[in-house]
Amino acid sequence: MQNESQLIKARKEKLQKLIEMGVNPYPAKAKRTNLIADILAESEKFIKEEKGVVLVGRIRSLRKMGKVSFFHLEDKSGKIQIYIRRDDVGENNYTIFKQCDLGDFVNVFGKVFYTQTGELSIHTEKFCFLTKSIRPLPVVKEIEEEGKKVFYDQFVDKELRYRKRYLDLLLNPEVKETFITRSKIIKMMREFLDNKDFIEVETPILQPQYGGAEAQPFITKHNKLDMDLYLRIADELYLKRLIIGGFEKVYEVCKDFRNEGMDRMHNPEFTMIELYQAYADYNDIMNLVEEMLTEIAKEISGGLQFEYDGAQIDMTKPWKRASIISLIKEYANIDIEKMTLEEMIDFCKQNEIELEIKTYGKIIDEIFKHFVEPNLIQPIFVTDYPKEISPLAKSKPDNPDIVERFEIFISGLEIGNAFTELNDPIDQRARLENQTEKRKLGDLSANEVDEDFLEAMEYGMPPTGGLGLGVDRIVMLFTNSHSIKDVIFFPQMRSV
Template sequence: MTPNENPQSPGNPQQLSLNDQMKRRLDERLHLAESGVNPYPCHFDVTHFSDSILTDFQDDANETVSVAGRIMTIRKMGKASFFHLQDANGRIQIYLKKDDVGESSYQTFKLLDIGDIVGVKGYTFKTKTGEISVHAQEFSLLSKSLRPIPIAKEKEIDGQKVVYDAFSDKELRYRQRYVDLIVNPDVRQTFIKRSAIVSFMRGFFTGQGWLEVETPILQPIYGGAAARPFTTHHNALDMQLYLRIANELYLKRLIVGGFDGVFEFAKDFRNEGIDRFHNPEFTQVELYVAYKDYEWMMKLVEELFYQTACAVNNSDSVVFLGNDISLKPPFRRLTITDSIKEYCGIDITDKDEHELRYMARDLGLELDPKISSGKIIDEIFGEFVEPKLIQPTFITDYPVEMSPLAKEHRSKPGFVERFELIAGGKELCNSFSELNDPVIQRERLEAQAKLRQRGDEEAMIVDEDFLRALEYGMPPCAGLGVGVDRMVMLLTGQDSIRDVIFFPHLKPE
């Protein structure tokens, strides 16, 4: 409805782009308003949902119910009609008889269409064909739909049921998620399961006694990951701010402050490309636990994924991109150097930037001349190893150049105590034994600053306040970041991040 429209008045149809069906619906809306029917009343009391009616139905009960939802099929007849009402939980058939609801209400019904939202009060019964239904005694229009919704049609051809005119165009479904949710009920189930996954993870963490916290989204210095940020400006302070790319450095400040375990479900933002696994706005949960290391965190991650899968899927295995994936611990462990040796046939141990660049070139990789040795290794791994890791695998012990915030490995000089969990050919989480030596951390960040001077826009910035916090002393600590969207993709079997985000970012129409 446009801002100046009144439900009882015709409004201003010229403001809408009309086709014939919309013109007819606008005429119906006008006719309803002129006959004293408000097409958009304020409320309706709902007592039951479709699924509970179908589940709890008893032949001799004739239970009184009040339901509301959208008309999805409709058969208008002389003095009696049928339609299917879709609510949040499913569909139920409604039987409407003029003698029961009255002449006025039945005439209102004659002006309704598929897509209109209605309320029905009546009693349950079973039709002669055996379909559990609601016999309407009262009927109310709750919202007149001015745009026709795309309803798939079925036709039997050579004994086979063929569906056509389905709302199946991927990009249109992403752009008009509200229509997608109406006409494709399976989509709802993905997002219901997403909510269950997040809820279980939250309970898993709080059950350990760890505190859920909130940290700034607008940050004066961005950090905690290798990524380019979105920038904005605060007028009152006259300063540039960044949408966070990670919340790591703020959560570590809380460990310094005396909390032994903190976590946050965070919206993060990275100004990077868009593909099946990347959206510029995404969700991750980060966890930091004092006095633990990355070996301990690996066991926790195994339990987190295993228990979450069992809780939401009633199974410790999933099917993802056509692969049967088992989430039952223990997961395979493989160092990053061994993984590259296994899948590429080259040994990157002790190789300098010049040698790594030649190795990458021999593998067919075209590299930006500005990137460092750590980025070269990352490119080799991402192109030739990661897609082949289908079963859950911990990739461990990264070169120090790749991980400026991780503690140096206690027995492997030049490496750090870090792991990534890969499953289904994609990284799902990242973890360190966190670096807590402020002197070494400053050296690492200053080295990153030099990479920025070389042109690496994703290199980290020296954060003096974070370094000051470390100088007060941070206990040994294990940190973890889990990509919630990717975890949901895995557990729901969706092959694109856009299928697990209600409103993904797209190019302008």
């Protein structure tokens, strides 16, 4: 792009001029005595003591005049105005300063004072380059009007924001806040679980056989071993091996990979927290996750009420708990338990619900998605799913077709999935073999039988409750983000 090189050329010329003047534009060392926030917080003290301060940061606005200039310096803690006068720093140094552009990193030595217009500033005594930038940042101007920040020419192109996240972070301050919140949430989850004597573990991302969820995997290859490996779609089967191995409470913060569609709720790689607790069932897990998420809400949102996507969410305990069948009764006005398969298929036809697979479990799932899911705004545990769509969960004692499983929905987002884990090796083998049958019939999301996992279970797995939480979606909820792309630094994009 010729025009771009025109802008870059101008900066490279300045760089050259600095070198000719004997200035190192990329020195190895920087000095700093204070964070900018320190000065903003205790400005009066700094002014009174007339103590020199040394600041580092990046030039974020620049007003050059003939013999005096102003710019704003930004470090991680904040922004402050810098005042620099030719007669204070000398002709030569002022010429050096004039080679500055927006985006350069500089070292400023000076004293704190107020300008005539009343803005706290640094009166520069000495000035050094730390990094000369040769590519111009997009121009965004910012002013404060009645206490509110108003932006001009804001950097809004979503594609550029996702592809060049470093620019998005620099130019849209709320983006940084979102990711700081993300970090806090994950930290709190770890602390919460650590305090309950869970231990954090790591299990393979590269797996010879994938499982633990219904999804298509990414396939890769180990050259020396000459074998195909899969990027994990879930951690479940390995974490259960650890329970078999004697750990009683384990969790993993895990990147999982699913080779399927992308939309505002799905990114090919995403973050889950999976946890397993021996001698617990799905009721215990419900209590655990309810406590964890309400604690996070208190900390992050400052209370149990907050807004998401235009709706007021109230996380006050206890959350509603209702079986999928009772919810269908409530919202679709039908009693699944008293209907035959034929009647259910008819019902779907009447309501224009398309069925690809006409089995009991699948139909219940479809009716639920159509009638119930859109109504689930407030936090709710949807419980007791059909066995057919839950091959790793234990059946209810009173109904072999229903399993002890729940999903958490908040504001229509499915943010968690949990069950009382199936620990009967004979039943587990039958269910996994049934999956293989489905796969042979063309269901690419169904898994192959993991013989090693079954063998492990044959040695004995204690009764266990397990949970998978969609971390990205939880972050979306607490940061009022509409798309998963807004809570992942570098979301997957097509190559250009």
